[in-house]
Each structure stands twice: as structure tokens, then as C-alpha cells.
Amino acid sequence: MARRTHECVHEAENAQLHYAPAHFYETQPGKGYIDDVDQYSQMYRESIDNPELFFDKMAKEFLHWDTPYKAVKSGSLADGDVAWFLNGELNASYNCVDRHAFANSNKPAIIYEADDEVENRIITFGQLLRKVSKVASLLKSWGVKKGDVVTIYLPMIPEVIITMLAVVRIGAIHSVIFSGFSASSLRERIIDSKSKVIITCDEAKRGGKTIHTKDIVNESLQGINSVTYVLVYERTHNKTIAMSPTRDYWWTEEVNKQPNYCPPVPCNAEDPLFLLYTSGSTGSPKGIVHTTAGYLLGAAITTRYVFDIHPDDILFTAGDVGWITGHTYALYGPLSLGTATIIFESTPAYPDYGRYWRIIERYKATHFYVAPTALRLIKKIGEAEISKYDISSLRVLGSVGEPISPELWKWYHEKIGNKNCVVCDTMWQTESGSHLLAPLSGVTPTKPGSATVPFFGIDACLIDPVSGHILEGNDVVGVLAVKCSWPSMARSVWNNHDRYIETYLKPYPGYYFTGDAAGRDHDGYYWIRGRVDDVVNVSGHRLSTTEIETCLVNDKYVSAAAVVGIPDDLTGQSVVAFVSLQNDNEIDGPVSFHRELILQVRKEIGPFAAPKAVIIINDLPKTRSGKIMRRVLRKIASNEAEQLGDLSTLANPEIVSEIMEAVKTQF
Numbered sequence: 001m002a003r004r005t006h007e008c009v010h011e012a013e014n015a016q017l018h019y020a021p022a023h024f025y026e027t028q029p030g031k032g033y034i035d036d037v038d039q040y041s042q043m044y045r046e047s048i049d050n051p052e053l054f055f056d057k058m059a060k061e062f063l064h065w066d067t068p069y070k071a072v073k074s075g076s077l078a079d080g081d082v083a084w085f086l087n088g089e090l091n092a093s094y095n096c097v098d099r100h101a102f103a104n105s106n107k108p109a110i111i112y113e114a115d116d117e118v119e120n121r122i123i124t125f126g127q128l129l130r131k132v133s134k135v136a137s138l139l140k141s142w143g144v145k146k147g148d149v150v151t152i153y154l155p156m157i158p159e160v161i162i163t164m165l166a167v168v169r170i171g172a173i174h175s176v177i178f179s180g181f182s183a184s185s186l187r188e189r190i191i192d193s194k195s196k197v198i199i200t201c202d203e204a205k206r207g208g209k210t211i212h213t214k215d216i217v218n219e220s221l222q223g224i225n226s227v228t229y230v231l232v233y234e235r236t237h238n239k240t241i242a243m244s245p246t247r248d249y250w251w252t253e254e255v256n257k258q259p260n261y262c263p264p265v266p267c268n269a270e271d272p273l274f275l276l277y278t279s280g281s282t283g284s285p286k287g288i289v290h291t292t293a294g295y296l297l298g299a300a301i302t303t304r305y306v307f308d309i310h311p312d313d314i315l316f317t318a319g320d321v322g323w324i325t326g327h328t329y330a331l332y333g334p335l336s337l338g339t340a341t342i343i344f345e346s347t348p349a350y351p352d353y354g355r356y357w358r359i360i361e362r363y364k365a366t367h368f369y370v371a372p373t374a375l376r377l378i379k380k381i382g383e384a385e386i387s388k389y390d391i392s393s394l395r396v397l398g399s400v401g402e403p404i405s406p407e408l409w410k411w412y413h414e415k416i417g418n419k420n421c422v423v424c425d426t427m428w429q430t431e432s433g434s435h436l437l438a439p440l441s442g443v444t445p446t447k448p449g450s451a452t453v454p455f456f457g458i459d460a461c462l463i464d465p466v467s468g469h470i471l472e473g474n475d476v477v478g479v480l481a482v483k484c485s486w487p488s489m490a491r492s493v494w495n496n497h498d499r500y501i502e503t504y505l506k507p508y509p510g511y512y513f514t515g516d517a518a519g520r521d522h523d524g525y526y527w528i529r530g531r532v533d534d535v536v537n538v539s540g541h542r543l544s545t546t547e548i549e550t551c552l553v554n555d556k557y558v559s560a561a562a563v564v565g566i567p568d569d570l571t572g573q574s575v576v577a578f579v580s581l582q583n584d585n586e587i588d589g590p591v592s593f594h595r596e597l598i599l600q601v602r603k604e605i606g607p608f609a610a611p612k613a614v615i616i617i618n619d620l621p622k623t624r625s626g627k628i629m630r631r632v633l634r635k636i637a638s639n640e641a642e643q644l645g646d647l648s649t650l651a652n653p654e655i656v657s658e659i660m661e662a663v664k665t666q667f
């Protein structure tokens, strides 16, 4: 990566600064929290120069503490022993439920938009407190205690939020597995976390289809005797599903008989709050560990300042709670501030492309937060639906999970926002817990395609990947890193602290490494260029190419596999798999074999990881030391064969023309 590139300067020069439209301020329910960009800069400097002072103020303002902390922060990135708010005690469930229920028990907390609109419900903070308490009491009666991991495998229904809050209420740790994951992915995660209790449902509903959730759980638990309890919420009331008489319990029978109040257990600030498995460069998924106080504070302050959330606002985060976006911005951010959150069970296309806009109209949502992939789909197919609805309640349009192109950014601003809203592109990660780079709505001028500037406490920097040196000044391109710890950063990988250090803290000693490349333009704005490791981002879902490769080589005919991500108009990136075979004479025929391999990935990992194409070749391009040159495959599959770059280290250069031919016949 060059130190200064024309491309970087070019992006910035083309980018026009956008200021918040008058409508945003006119409809702001009260004064903004931050006056202007000068105040942001001054606060940002304070958060970097004196984080103890800055975050002490924040932690006192935003969180309720049972026991005050003795020190604001300790440890270092170099040693991998970061800790915040030492010896303080608090409970996340109390912070997200009780204190708001005490203030106004009738205030909506969860607005549930069901797959079928007739099943919609609203749960107030008062009701939420009772529901969370009942599940917490049940878990306690089952012997779940502080530090135990409870696996949650539920779709986007209020019970997923209730369960997460119930788990943390008694000091246990939740591990939510995205409901699109297959039985074997679920199994791997249950085993890794050593969960003894699983919470799931009979079946799920999505886009009018029924998903056999409990069957998937049953399959995942085959031969695992360590799981002692499975709680099954009756989403469809299908009583014919297979239940183990000694292990499985119906939600209604067990939960309803519990008391209405369960006292929250004070937790140490650094007690783990949850695990969330994510993909990395190596095959097995990592259980990212977030801790109680730092994470919750990051969620609360980013929701307040980045989104300019006011108490009566309605936040519609369209992402699934099985991913970090749902954890932070459908649950912990809004509920810690006492703001209502919309939990959406369905898809943007069901029963028609007006779904999102109907939801916004119905509940007068003020904030909409979505991945660009959904916007691309709507832009391509469902644009005509938008004008049928009154979505003028919107003030902030958030984007997350993948880069949003300047064109799509402008479309979002004009077609959804009617030029009346702030577009807020937020760059962050499972590991960061909350926003790393993002504009503060109504404060930071924006540029289409840029996630703008770092949030408070994020000492962002770019590093030259070759020299490992920090790139000073503007108009530079490098890898994105952070110089100091921030409260909501992940503390560890579950049961594997070495892997945490290796992945995030060792590549550039003393810094947290994001895994992304980025440019910083002449105004100091950041432009994310995508991952520099083997992670692919399909529709905002983070996938490990190695994990998919491992799944493909499990097929008895496949001898080697290489998976790459290529640009895709709809999903941002898509997965293309190259495989070489052991003995191609034995396969049934290439078409059915391709299908079989794709099915295998769907089954082993989940439908969202399925390759768009499987290309069979005689051999993979390898270096003399036997390393697969994925760059060659990526360039050819992306139709950029003219930019293959230096091939001198390739041990089998003759393979290149064969791959080009194979790709041509496939696409």
C-alpha cells in the first residue's frame, strides 16, 4: 500500500460535505447534545488526552452503579490486559430495564413487528421487567449462576431480548447464535462455550416460511450430554416437535409460574456480559468476550451521540440480534437509554417491498439503521413502494456492516430521507462493541461513502503494513488500527486469550488491529477499503473463507479448496469457491456436483454462506512454499485478470490460463 495515493486524494476531492438539513433540527425533540463540530473536537481531544476524566464523567452520567469503581482504567494493549471501571459493580439488566420501569412503567420498550403483522405486540418497560424477572428466576432455579454461559438460538422475537436480559440479570453470560446458522455451526459453538442450558423455540417464521428451529437444535445436540436444560418458547405452538422428556421444557409452563420479580445480581464491571462468535482468518469461530460496564457504556454513549437519540425516539435497527449490530443497537444501546426499540422478525420483501416503510409509518420511527445490502435490494426491486408511505418521522438514516457507495448513500439520502435526514455511516466490528468511526448526527458534516471521523475515545490511526510505522498526517492509506483501549473493546476470545492477542494485538504491537484497510483524506475523514485478511462480507454477514474451505474439503471428492470474495452488485461481496478434485471420474456430473457442494456449505455453516459459484480446476495457484495465491483467484473471478500483479512466486504459472477459461464458462 502506497503512502500517498492519488486515489485517496481523489475520493476526498470528489466528496462534497453534507450538513444536516434544516428538517433534522426542526424535528429534533429538544436541544442537541453537542452544539457543533468544535465542541465535538474539544470533547474528542479530552477523551484521548485524558480518558480517565472523560469516561469517568460518562460512566457516572449513563450507568447506574451498585458499587462505585475505584479506578477508571488499567492495563495496556501491549500486555493485552485492558480493564475499565475497576471494582465497580452494576447489573446490565437493571440498567436496561428496572430504572426505566421505575421512571415510567408504561413506556414502550420493545415494539415487536412480527412476520405476520397481525401478531405485532408492544411490551412496556414495566412488562419487560416482569418478563425478564420470570425467565431469570427460572434459570436460577435450574442452577444457572454467575459466569455460566447460556446459549440462545432464537429468531427476532421479543423473547430473544427478554432471554438475553434474564441471563445477564443473574450474572450469567449469553451466547446468542444467529438463527440462520446450521445445526453443526450451532453444535460447534455450544461445545466451545460449554453451555449447559439452551434457549430456543419450536419453529420460527420468516418471510411467510416456517423454519424448524427445534429440529435444528435437536440435531446439534446429538451425542452432547453436557446440556441439561433446553427451554422452548412456543412461537408457532407446534406441539408435534420432538422434545426430550428429561431435558426439554416448554416456556409457558415453566416461565409463567415464576415470580414477577427477580433481584438483579451486582456484577463486577469486568465480568463477561456476553460471548458472540465471529469469523476470523482461521477456521474455527472465535467467541468474542465483552464485559459488563465498558460494553454497556459504549453502547449507551454511541447510541446517544452518534444517533442523537432522545428519550421518546423510536429506533428501528433492522439487523438481527444474532449479530453485534442487534446486540448493541437493537438491545443494549436503546434500552440502556430507555428508548423504544423495534424488533423486526421478517424480511424487507415480505409480504411486499413496502414492509420497512410500513413499519416506520406505523410506529413513527425516528431512526432507521440497516446494512447497505438491504438498500441495494430495495433500490433495485422495490423503489416504487417507498412513496406510498409517510416516513417523514425519520431523522437519522444509519448504515452499518459494509461500505456504502457514494451513489447508494445519495440514494438513501434522497429517496428514503427525502433530503430531510442525516445519513450516518457507522464503521465498527463485533470486537469493538460499538461505533469506531461515525459522524455525530447533526454535528459532524458527512461525506457520501465515508464513515467520517473517530468516536470519543477511539484513537484511530493508519499503519503502513510494510514498515509497521504510523502514517502521520492526511492523504494516507494504510491499515486501520487504534492506539489505546476504549471501554467497549472486546477483552478476550473465550477460553483462548492467546488467540485474542495473536489476532488483534500482536500484528502491530501496542495497537489494536481492525483487519481493515482505510484511507484518510485531506480533511482527516476515513474511507474504509475492506478487510485485509481472509474475511468476506456478504450482505453484511462476516464469513471466514477458511471456514468455508474446511467445509468443502470435507467432501470426499475434493482435494483442495480456495474461497475468495468478489464484488457483487447486490450483496456487496459474494463467495466464489475454487476446488480441485481427488478423482473427478467418480462424480455424478459437474452440475449436480456443484449443487452438492453448495448444499454442503448451506448445511454445515448456514444458507447465508453458500458460494455463488463453485469452479472446478485441476490445481490451485500456489507459491513455491505451497501457499495458495488467493489474490490470483480473486482477480480472475472479479474480471480483473489484467491486474494479476507479480506472478514470479507462482510455482504453477500454467494454471492461470486454465482458471481464466474455467471462470469464463461459469459466469
Ligand code: WTA
Pocket: 278, 323, 324, 325, 399, 400, 401, 402, 403, 404, 425, 426, 427, 428, 429, 430, 431, 451, 514, 515, 516, 528, 530, 531, 537, 540, 541, 542
Ligand atoms: C466491515 C459489523 C465499511 C469492516 C458491525 C469490519 C464496514 C467488519 C462498516 C466488521 C462500514 C462494518 N463501512 N465497512 N460502515 N461497518 N464494516 O464484526 O470490514 O460483523 O471490520 O461487525 O465489517 O463486521 P462485524
